[in-house]
């Protein structure tokens with residue numbers, strides 16, 4: 001019976017173990033986690049979501065404070081059109097984060113950055129260009145463009161000195177999205193180096209409707225895409241993602257002609273993941289019925305999370321002056337509308353009323369109160385040992401990686417108890 005280790009992922013001049021750690025924002029896939037994957041010969045993603053806030057927590061910088069200072073007078077104003085990011089600060093935060101991953105990277109693997117394009121940051125194109133340029137300046141090996149794929153992103157960076165050497169990939173959830181991207185991108189003369197095909201069981205935001213994700217199947221989408229590429233004689237590596245929990249499931253995709261697999265949920269509870277320990281225990285405790293796909297994210301994309309997430313039904317005053325990662329060019333975010341619709345009417349009350357329609361994603365992602373997760377989170381307890389006090393021991397990234405790499409028979413192995 002074959003195992004993942006019988007395959008290799010050839011990407012350009014390099015060869016990898018065909019396991020890709022998916023990007024998990026906000027700083028769930030930490031530089032440390034991505035480095036662990038790279039040191040074992042795979043590809044690890046960091047995420048560039050909300051980096052000024054992440055870097056402040058990590059290095060004690062003051063990006064958030066500085067921004068809040070600039071726009072403090074606007075805090076009570078529902079019109080956020082004046083709120084903009086300082087592009088120099090954004091570049092610096094991005095460089096600091098990517099350098100912290102790249103400068104001490106070891107092993108034959110690679111570190112890529114997941115760049116969620118739906119983070120429009122009040123100035124979609126310029127902030128995106130700054131994020132991408134700064135990541136390349138800091139030496140990132142590859143960039144994966146996700147959620148909200150702009151069809152012209154490659155053209156934004158085509159004059160960067162690393163445009164031809166950095167690996168560039170996209171995430172799609174349908175053949176149609178891939179065809180659209182290839183058509184629009186044709187003028188640039190640079191194909192994506194790889195395409196991640198994300199199915200309906202993934203964590204984070206989904207590329208399907210909240211009501212219809214159940215009707216889609218990763219295997220079917222992957223087959224359609226492989227057949228299309230073969231028909232067009234296009235050789236682009238395909239990397240399926242979403243719900244792949246064991247080594248044998250990876251092998252199934254690799255035998256079909258996929259080049260690697262992308263996985264995330266099993267690593268969300270790794271020792272190196274950025275999820276706080278208490279929240280990791282919530283993931284371990286989750287039952288299948290606790291995992292929901294809802295529309296509380298102001299991005300407009302459905303998002304998968306634990307139903308118990310404290311962010312659901314919370315009532316924070318919009319905090320765009322400090323954060324504001326989801327503001328569109330006109331300074332609009334659908335959470336602001338949802339908040340004012342509920343709370344302006346209740347202005348005479350001292351208490352704020354719960355906002356159920358949307359959540360303040362920036363504030364709650366930063367504070368780990370949106371417990372976003374993959375559909376297989378309820379299986380995480382199979383991957384760890386339970387201690388006498390009822391809590392679960394976090395496996396190391398190395399253990400999880402090797403379990404994907406070497407296990408057969410659809411087996412999933414927890415590490416021996418007490419293993420560090």
Ligand SMILES: Cc1cc2nc3c(=O)[nH]c(=O)nc-3n(C[C@H](O)[C@H](O)[C@H](O)COP(=O)(O)O)c2cc1C
Nearest residue numbers: 022023024025146202203204242243263264265374
């Ligand atoms: C906790 C969590 C957070 C995630 N955050 C992001 C994200 O910020 N951007 C993104 O493109 N994908 C995100 N994803 C999706 C993963 O990168 C990956 O493609 C997918 O979850 C793989 O499926 P699996 O989790 O079933 O292994 C996230 C997944 C999880 C589990």
